[in-house]
Amino acid sequence: MSLHRDAYDVLSGWTAPTPGEELLRKEFLAHLDAYENAMWRECVPGHLTATTAVISHDGSRVLLTLHPKAGMWLPMGGHCEVSDGSLAEVALREATEESGIAGLRLLPGPLALDRHQVWCHPPHSWHLDVEYGAVAPPGAEAVISDESLDLRWFPVEEIPEPSDEATRRLAARAKAARNPHI
Numbered sequence: 001m002s003l004h005r006d007a008y009d010v011l012s013g014w015t016a017p018t019p020g021e022e023l024l025r026k027e028f029l030a031h032l033d034a035y036e037n038a039m040w041r042e043c044v045p046g047h048l049t050a051t052t053a054v055i056s057h058d059g060s061r062v063l064l065t066l067h068p069k070a071g072m073w074l075p076m077g078g079h080c081e082v083s084d085g086s087l088a089e090v091a092l093r094e095a096t097e098e099s100g101i102a103g104l105r106l107l108p109g110p111l112a113l114d115r116h117q118v119w120c121h122p123p124h125s126w127h128l129d130v131e132y133g134a135v136a137p138p139g140a141e142a143v144i145s146d147e148s149l150d151l152r153w154f155p156v157e158e159i160p161e162p163s164d165e166a167t168r169r170l171a172a173r174a175k176a177a178r179n180p181h182i
Helices: 003-013 019-034 087-099 165-178
Strands: 046-055 061-066 076-079 112-118 125-135 150-155
Touching: 003 019, 003 087, 003 125, 019 046, 019 112, 019 125, 046 087, 046 165, 061 087, 061 165, 076 087, 087 125, 112 165, 125 165
Parallel strands: 046 125
Antiparallel strands: 046 061, 046 076, 061 150, 112 125
């Protein structure tokens, strides 16, 4: 199955938790219908990406990267690659590469959708972001990659500025998915 087909199937079968995300879900599906290359960075108006909130094994903390281009504390994420077979694989690959943590366990997802302006194609384009959560093994130690200015664990309820509401929402949903009885 192609990555494009997987994205279409994932989004078609996903129940959006908010009306805003339901609108995004429909927009993402329309984008997939309109662009054969919707999964790739080369898709100028925008392209699908995957982001992952990495949660500590006990669910109390989230690992965030200080993103060099955005200048904000954000979850790990990025572009699809030809070797990726699914959005879940993109999410896990990006989280592993950017956190340096082996053995992450991807939570069932997606957990959220977000669309944000980026500079892949000046003056701008859009990331149509499909968002997941992953749990780090006990004792996991993060390693800063070339894609980050800093990498730190923060209490899920105390995400620092500068950050954004999408990051706070995803961290809270990942914590809840990790601890479904909360």
